[in-house]
Amino acid sequence: RKEVEQDPGPFNVPEGATVAFNCTYSNSASQSFFWYRQDCRKEPKLLMSVYSSGNEDGRFTAQLNRASQYISLLIRDSKLSDSATYLCVVSDRGSTLGRLYFGRGTQLTVWP
């Protein structure tokens, strides 16, 4: 069983749409959660951390449901520049290593 599972998509949405990505993780002891964004042929970049109470950064909202081991990312008012692959990332048990597990990503294309 994979540590982190995501719907690979692709999601194709028009500009201005709201789109949501989901992610599930297998290790109930995971303590840290992140969303990364990866543009084509580029390195992954941290989009936002995900906190237990949920958090928002502009048009982006992240939610965590520990009971269901489920993380979500909501993008409102989509822009063309949001087109990318979004990676769900989960930590291990919080060892000194800082081992992170990356999902394979959900591809988003925003069209004009």
Added chain:
Amino acid sequence: SQTIHQWPATLVQPVGSPLSLECTVEGTSNPNLYWYRQAAGRGLQLLFYSVGIGQISSEVPQNLSASRPQDRQFILSSKKLLLSDSGFYLCAWSDAFGTGRNQPQHFGDGTRLSIL
């Protein structure tokens, strides 16, 4: 601010040739360091990680090796490359674990390696 440098950006190597990819981090001390590989259309695969100088842990057995000769330098090597070694190699760093939470990792620009 912290920066991570990785080179070269692109590399084309024949099968059986050696490899050396270098990564350096600036603006932080005693970072955790990581080497990942991403094959075309695939997810990130952790290859090696290090929590200190000279300390290397391997995630998968293969013909690659890593070394950390200095606090902020991480090197990925191979004596003989295979066709299956082609991919996008990424170096990353993070602050050491603290406050009960794992820290996010920050990636270099990556090296696109093609084996012919």
